[in-house]
Amino acid sequence: MSLPKEHVVIREIVEDNKKAAHKAYLRGDYVSCFLLMHSLIEALLRAFLSKTKKETFPKLINTYEKLLKQARQKKPRFVNELFKFNDRRNRVVHELWKKGYTPTNEKLEPSCKGAFLMYGLFIEWLETFDPQITDFGFYYE
Numbered sequence: 001m002s003l004p005k006e007h008v009v010i011r012e013i014v015e016d017n018k019k020a021a022h023k024a025y026l027r028g029d030y031v032s033c034f035l036l037m038h039s040l041i042e043a044l045l046r047a048f049l050s051k052t053k054k055e056t057f058p059k060l061i062n063t064y065e066k067l068l069k070q071a072r073q074k075k076p077r078f079v080n081e082l083f084k085f086n087d088r089r090n091r092v093v094h095e096l097w098k099k100g101y102t103p104t105n106e107k108l109e110p111s112c113k114g115a116f117l118m119y120g121l122f123i124e125w126l127e128t129f130d131p132q133i134t135d136f137g138f139y140y141e
Contacts, residue, residue: 014043014137025116030108031092031101037115038089040138041082041122047136048126057086071129078122085118 021036045060046052049067061082068076088111095104120140126133 010043010047011135011137014040017043018137021116025112028109029105030112031096031105033112034092034108034115035089037112037119038085041085041115041119044119044122044126044133044136044138045082047138048130048133058083061086077125078118081118085115 017036017040021033021040024030024033024036042057042060045057045064046055049060049063051060051063055063061079064082065076065079068079092104092108092111123133123138123140126138
């Protein structure tokens with residue numbers, strides 16, 4: 001079975017960003033790693049929700065939360081974590097222009113590890129709703 005062309009393109013982008021995030025982590029470039037992981041998690045949410053326009057990340061999270069409520073999920077899994085993750089990304093960007101790369105980077109290794117873990121867990125959770133999400137290249141290694 002062959003994938004639609006748009007899935008193939010998204011898959012290539014996802015694979016490229018995953019490799020770049022991993023390489024950034026290995027070389028100690030935690031700022032790049034964290035920002036790439038944010039991009040991957042946002043792309044995962046966009047693919048799951050079939051949203052590709054200009055919705056902000058918080059708007060995507062709100063849409064996801066509504067979907068969970070419609071699915072009668074008693075506990076909105078990952079909603080708070082996604083909002084906190086986005087807030088952290090915003091703080092990282094602000095710290096870059098307030099403090100510079102080096103001091104910002106020094107604090108981000110644990111955040112990168114957490115982002116990798118959240119990415120994998122979020123994929124597994126979304127697969128319970130849409131097993132084909134991995135067609136886009138979203139899987140945890």
